[in-house]
Amino acid sequence: MQEADNYVIINQPISSINLMENASKAFCKLFKKEVLDKEAQLSILCGQGNNGGDGLAIARLLHNDKYKNISVYVIKFADSQSEGNKQNVKRLLKLKVPVTIVQNAVKLKELKADIIIDAMLGSGLNKPLKDDYADLVALVNASKARIISVDVPTGFATEGEIPENYNGIKADLVISFQRPKINFFFPESVEAFYRYKIVDIGLDENFIQGLTSNWKLLKNADIKALIKPRANFSHKGTYGHALLVAGNTTTMGAAILVASACLNAGAGLTTVCLPQSGLIALNTTLPEVMALPRNEHLAIEDFDKFNVIAIGPGLGLEPENEELFEKIINLNKPIIVDADGLTILSKRKDLLDKLPAESILTPHVKEFDRLFGEHKNWWGRIKTAQKEAKERDLIIVLKNQYTFICLPTGEVRINPTGNPAIASGGMGDVLTGIITAFMAQGYSSEDAATLAVYIHGKAGDKLAENKFVVSAHQVALQIPKTMKDSLS
């Protein structure tokens, strides 16, 4: 993001100080919607860098906007001061806004405020907080005021490991500039803020898109560009035949969910390889889906007619399932592995090593750590996923509130769709069904995974508009509408 800031300064007729002014105006525009009470006691804490410069500009702009009770605190624990900061001090001092210089944390012990605007340290954090800064932040966190951070909560690194004992600001809201920061997407960020909002500050979007970065936040436009419309004169054969190896005596529902999702995501034909005992349930709930009864006599030739195979949802860990899995791996065509399929791989590293190139793994965090080792934080986990995806030529779909799709190229696609209403059993089975349907229809592994993760979450978001909780089967049934909507 720093690179994009510099680009605008060099290539557009806008100076750093004006960009800071744009950023501060964008902050205030949103702030005014969040804080309607112009009598509220606002304490604005400003550091010595450009984040502090924003804070000083924000104080001036809010004063001009008739917020009546503004106090500014300039945190001066060191001598360095950025140019933008200096200029904004000068501009602010022309107004009747009280400014207090804070040279040690104790001075802010009696801080009284309804709202604290945190503009101490932003994306320029370059070391952990300690001494006065750590004490000051602890005081601010202990106050009863609502904390709104400018761009980044003070002490929160935008990239890299979020320490277990995070000691930065715990904000109610972060108003962040132009793009969310990578660390916003990790569950550990819950320690640093309750929610964030992004405001546009006029950085050049074309340039940002062109920056070489391994991280990509998916947008609806990416999905729209990927979806292939159903062609005239196409027929069921055009859209492939998917096989889902799933279900067991007590987990037959998983087989039905994965099949329903596959059907609803547009596979031409869907077959489930399940135990004999599941046939009635399958035939009565999903009459469109075919069955391949699972037994020890299944041979490699039985799988010839399927153009993609997924294995795992509700499968069970019996030795015969492991043998079947090995046969499927030996077909040497990309497969999708989920749930019990992943558990088998974590015991059988020889099978993991033999997975066909461009296969897709869809672990949640526990499955991931079982496969690739325990991780203390999400940054480390993603780094491992990037490495494993690259070395093994796999697509790793690491599931969470924000799912990370790690590609063999090293790219990590971050999915913004989905919400806590869809946090319920069977949701991962539905995702597997959607991925499989897209593979059956001829999408590449990376496109199938990308499309499926986005569409799955988006369907859940639509349903959550008027539902407190959303079940997995409801998401499966919503897919056709979500796909249609994604095209417009």
Ligand SMILES: NC(=O)C1=CN([C@@H]2O[C@H](COP(=O)(O)OP(=O)(O)OC[C@H]3O[C@@H](n4cnc5c(N)ncnc54)[C@H](OP(=O)(O)O)[C@@H]3O)[C@@H](O)[C@H]2O)[C@@H](O)CC1
């Ligand atoms: N680029 C632009 O034009 C725009 C940028 N914008 C804004 O700029 C922000 C980034 O600004 P920035 O790069 O100046 O860094 P910032 O976050 O203010 O911190 C730097 C200061 O912190 C200090 N410091 C660091 N770590 C520390 C620690 N642990 N404990 C104590 N001190 C520590 C460091 O000291 P030093 O290490 O140099 O001694 C230095 O003094 C960004 O978040 C956004 O708000 C917007 O206005 C849009 C236009």
Ligand SMILES: Nc1ncnc2c1ncn2[C@@H]1O[C@H](COP(=O)(O)OP(=O)(O)O)[C@@H](O)[C@H]1O
């Ligand atoms: N809070 C949440 N926000 C967004 N998506 C979620 C949330 N909780 C769960 N999900 C999604 O639901 C799915 C759950 O998968 P998984 O844990 O494998 O479920 P199951 O094993 O019950 O089928 C994943 O795709 C995950 O991203």
